[in-house]
Amino acid sequence: xxxxxxxxxxxxxxxxxxxxxxxxxxxxxxxxxxxxxxxxxxxxxxxxxxxxxxxxxxxxxxxx
Numbered sequence: 001x002x003x004x005x006x007x008x009x010x011x012x013x014x015x016x017x018x019x020x021x022x023x024x025x026x027x028x029x030x031x032x033x034x035x036x037x038x039x040x041x042x043x044x045x046x047x048x049x050x051x052x053x054x055x056x057x058x059x060x061x062x063x064x
């Protein structure tokens with residue numbers, strides 16, 4: 001594989017990883033909306049509470 005092909009492959013892999021992050025964020029917000037606590041999300045997923053709080057802040061989520 002030449003360097004250009006390698007970089008293009010790396011870019012595609014990175015883009016796929018970003019899709020995973022988006023899915024993770026969507027699931028965190030869905031869980032919160034369904035009443036799952038931040039601690040429970042952390043325990044179930046291993047996602048740090050800091051990441052969960054940043055996801056909440058970025059989404060603008062407000063619990064009803």
